[in-house]
Amino acid sequence: MSVTEAAGTRPRNETAPGAEPIIVVDNVSKSFGPLQVLHGVSLTIERGTMVAIVGRSGSGKSTLLRCMNALEEINGGTIQVCGNRVAMDDRASVKRLRSEVGMVFQSYNLFPHLTVLRNITLALTVVQKKSRADADAIAHKVLGLVGLADKAEAYPEQLSGGQAQRVAIARSLALSPKVLLFDEVTSALDPELTGEVLKVMEDLARDGMTMVLVTHEMAFARRLADIVVFMHQGKVWEAGPPAEIFADPKTPELRQFLSSGL
Amino acid sequence: MISYSFDFSFLLTAWPAFLRGAWLTIVLAGTSIALGFVLGLVCAILRSGKSKLLSGLVGIYVEVIRNTPFLVQVFIVYFGLPSLGLRLSAETSAVIALVINTGAYSSEIIRAGIDSIAKGQLEAAECLGLNKLQVYWHIILIPAVERVYPALSSQFVLLMLSSSITSQISAQELTAEANMIQSETFRSFEVYLIVAAVYLALSVLFRVVLWGIGQFAFVRRRKLRT
Amino acid sequence: MITFSSTHLIYLIEAARWTVLLSVLAFIGGGAFGLVLALGRVSQHKWLRWLSAAYIQIIQGTPLLVVLFLAYFGLSILGLDIPPIIAAGLSLTLYTSAFLGEIWRGCILSVPKTQWEASNCIGLSRMQQYRHVILPQAARIAIPPTVGFMVQIIKNTSITSIIGFVELARAGQIVNNSTFEPFITFVFVAIIYFAMCYPLSLASRHFERKLNVGN
Ligand SMILES: Nc1ncnc2c1ncn2[C@@H]1O[C@H](COP(=O)(O)OP(=O)(O)OP(=O)(O)O)[C@@H](O)[C@H]1O
Ligand SMILES: [Mg+2]
Numbered sequence: 001m002s003v004t005e006a007a008g009t010r011p012r013n014e015t016a017p018g019a020e021p022i023i024v025v026d027n028v029s030k031s032f033g034p035l036q037v038l039h040g041v042s043l044t045i046e047r048g049t050m051v052a053i054v055g056r057s058g059s060g061k062s063t064l065l066r067c068m069n070a071l072e073e074i075n076g077g078t079i080q081v082c083g084n085r086v087a088m089d090d091r092a093s094v095k096r097l098r099s100e101v102g103m104v105f106q107s108y109n110l111f112p113h114l115t116v117l118r119n120i121t122l123a124l125t126v127v128q129k130k131s132r133a134d135a136d137a138i139a140h141k142v143l144g145l146v147g148l149a150d151k152a153e154a155y156p157e158q159l160s161g162g163q164a165q166r167v168a169i170a171r172s173l174a175l176s177p178k179v180l181l182f183d184e185v186t187s188a189l190d191p192e193l194t195g196e197v198l199k200v201m202e203d204l205a206r207d208g209m210t211m212v213l214v215t216h217e218m219a220f221a222r223r224l225a226d227i228v229v230f231m232h233q234g235k236v237w238e239a240g241p242p243a244e245i246f247a248d249p250k251t252p253e254l255r256q257f258l259s260s261g262l
Numbered sequence: 263m264i265s266y267s268f269d270f271s272f273l274l275t276a277w278p279a280f281l282r283g284a285w286l287t288i289v290l291a292g293t294s295i296a297l298g299f300v301l302g303l304v305c306a307i308l309r310s311g312k313s314k315l316l317s318g319l320v321g322i323y324v325e326v327i328r329n330t331p332f333l334v335q336v337f338i339v340y341f342g343l344p345s346l347g348l349r350l351s352a353e354t355s356a357v358i359a360l361v362i363n364t365g366a367y368s369s370e371i372i373r374a375g376i377d378s379i380a381k382g383q384l385e386a387a388e389c390l391g392l393n394k395l396q397v398y399w400h401i402i403l404i405p406a407v408e409r410v411y412p413a414l415s416s417q418f419v420l421l422m423l424s425s426s427i428t429s430q431i432s433a434q435e436l437t438a439e440a441n442m443i444q445s446e447t448f449r450s451f452e453v454y455l456i457v458a459a460v461y462l463a464l465s466v467l468f469r470v471v472l473w474g475i476g477q478f479a480f481v482r483r484r485k486l487r488t
Numbered sequence: 489m490i491t492f493s494s495t496h497l498i499y500l501i502e503a504a505r506w507t508v509l510l511s512v513l514a515f516i517g518g519g520a521f522g523l524v525l526a527l528g529r530v531s532q533h534k535w536l537r538w539l540s541a542a543y544i545q546i547i548q549g550t551p552l553l554v555v556l557f558l559a560y561f562g563l564s565i566l567g568l569d570i571p572p573i574i575a576a577g578l579s580l581t582l583y584t585s586a587f588l589g590e591i592w593r594g595c596i597l598s599v600p601k602t603q604w605e606a607s608n609c610i611g612l613s614r615m616q617q618y619r620h621v622i623l624p625q626a627a628r629i630a631i632p633p634t635v636g637f638m639v640q641i642i643k644n645t646s647i648t649s650i651i652g653f654v655e656l657a658r659a660g661q662i663v664n665n666s667t668f669e670p671f672i673t674f675v676f677v678a679i680i681y682f683a684m685c686y687p688l689s690l691a692s693r694h695f696e697r698k699l700n701v702g703n
Contacts (some may be wrong), residue, residue: 069389071385071388071389095393098389098390099391101388105382105385109385112482113404126396126400127393127396153485171390175391295647325686328639328676328677328685329681329682329686329689330681330682331645331678332643334646334657334660334674334678337661337674338670338678341664341670341671341674342674344670345671353509423549423550423551426553426554427553437553451565452538454554454561455559460548460550461549461550461554465550466549
């Protein structure tokens with residue numbers, strides 16, 4: 001283990017993170033009918049950091065992520081992204097949010113009827129109104145970043161899971177978001193394919209991308225996250241640098257979670 | 263044993279009439295397919311839409327059409343509507359009946375396509391910033407139609423074949439032409455053998471053309487050879 | 489002027505019995521022949537596969553009305569003075585068999601290949617495989633589309649009115665000729681057809697849901 005890893009930090013090529021909050025979640029609660037899933041969650045995500053959210057199944061990790069991206073309506077509290085309050089019923093605010101936040105899903109959700117290239121350029125041309133040529137250029141660039149420059153003309157069904165997920169990441173990247181949300185993006189992949197996706201995410205982190213990921217990849221979180229958030233029963237149970245969280249859990253719930261080998 | 267000698271000599275003079283009939287059927291069916299597809303698309307959108315009323319009305323329309331014979335639908339349009347003050351030519355009536363009929367079947371087929379689009383697709387598109395209309399067009403409707411295109415094509419070939427029924431209101435098409443030739447030549451069996459062959463050729467033609475349209479419209483079909 | 493009355497309605501309903509009878513005939517005849525075609529389509533003999541495929545393609549590429557005319561005029565060539573119900577029944581049988589044959593072929597093919605292999609391993613002959621293993625499973629899958637196709641049969645019997653067979657649609661024309669109220673008459677005709685077809689449509693959907701849940 002290298003010195004920097006042991007210290008829980010990672011080398012960066014830009015100014016020190018932590019100065020500017022990108023996402024501020026304040027006392028958020030969320031219910032599905034009678035079932036309350038989030039109980040007053042508060043969390044701040046600073047520019048240029050990677051925040052890993054861990055916790056048992058059903059603890060509300062995905063729900064929190066989806067609330068940050070206005071895929072779910074919140075019942076209490078506030079969420080601010082890049083200084084703007086997220087409100088699902090305010091079209092302008094949602095529109096701005098979409099341009100600032102990218103999201104990658106466990107099931108890739110590539111559009112099966114479009115080529116890899118068109119999957120990436122669709123939003124560039126339709127939403128950002130870029131020309132096809134400009135959009136193609138951007139698409140080729142981001143495909144290069146994820147190591148799939150040769151797959152531009154392939155269709156999603158012709159890709160392996162790992163390739164599909166890298167295309168999904170490229171698709172989000174193409175819109176140059178300020179923050180990327182990842183919801184268990186490697187959970188559907190075989191171990192061999194997990195590595196290639198994690199590698200792409202690691203590259204992004206080193207380039208200073210702000211990232212929030214829900215993950216079961218503890219080794220990855222431990223090595224690369226700036227903050228690890230342990231969620232339990234719809235609350236932020238513990239949060240802190242990975243060195244603290246993994247080496248010195250304060251609560252029995254976290255201790256048990258870590259020892260369960262997840 | 264009865265001896266019957268086949269006599270196809272009427273073809274020498276009647277072949278232009280068969281060709282004209284075939285052409286009329288192509289026009290009649292082609293028009294009805296185009297309009298029926300549009301009607302089916304609109305109905306499928308309404309059927310899977312938010313308005314309970316519109317969705318219910320489309321549901322009733324679809325069930326009524328699918329559970330009554332086309333012949334009776336043709337009669338209602340051609341003989342029935344005039345008594346409500348709407349007098350239409352045989353050809354117009356034929357097109358209307360065919361469009362209404364195909365619209366119902368197509369809408370069910372397209373709706374199945376719409377229903378088969380996974381929710382994750384919509385969320386992914388939303389996250390990319392597409393608005394509701396853009397999501398509906400790019401992520402729901404186009405892939406839905408692409409997915410059910412083979413079923414739609416079969417339905418359209420069936421429509422072309424059912425158009426023969428409109429000969430019963432004397433709409434000008436292939437079977438009506440044949441009926442005329444038959445009444446002049448009295449070679450009924452031979453005439454309908456020829457007609458059957460022409461319809462067979464037409465159904466091959468329609469299949470090929472519809473396939474070609476699919477290849478043109480849906481690039482993925484062309485690329486992946488499905 | 490005679491207006492549409494309950495007498496006419498009763499006449500229509502009575503004529504609908506012929507529609508039902510013709511449908512049943514077509515289903516029995518078409519079903520029996522259709523099963524042969526389906527087995528032919530999946531036969532080990534190339535020419536049997538080819539023959540049944542050709543038959544199905546030809547019938548499915550020809551309008552039922554033309555098949556009906558061919559049956560009607562073809563039978564009269566044979567010099568037989570046959571009642572229209574024979575030509576009607578024959579053409580509907582030919583038509584139904586092609587469609588059921590194709591539907592059932594799909595059902596037979598959807599029985600997993602391993603079932604063939606497994607039943608082969610326990611020493612069943614090909615006939616026994618069909619009889620005891622394949623067809624019972626295919627039949628379960630076949631129920632929803634078969635019931636659905638019954639609706640098509642019932643609707644298609646209306647075409648036999650064209651050669652003068654007095655079933656529901658023809659009865660409608662007869663009533664119309666005396667009442668001159670085509671709209672009401674044919675709407676009632678449509679309602680009676682609907683009353684026969686819709687329950688079958690519902691049943692087909694019900695069976696399909698049940699099958700999907702079962703799997
Ligand atoms: N759309 C929904 N409707 C109703 N209940 C839901 C919905 N989405 C999530 N839930 C419930 O909310 C709770 C939290 O779900 P969530 O998906 O956020 O958990 P998670 O921490 O992401 O779990 P996992 O690790 O299994 O993905 C669960 O009990 C789940 O059943
Ligand atoms: Mg989750």
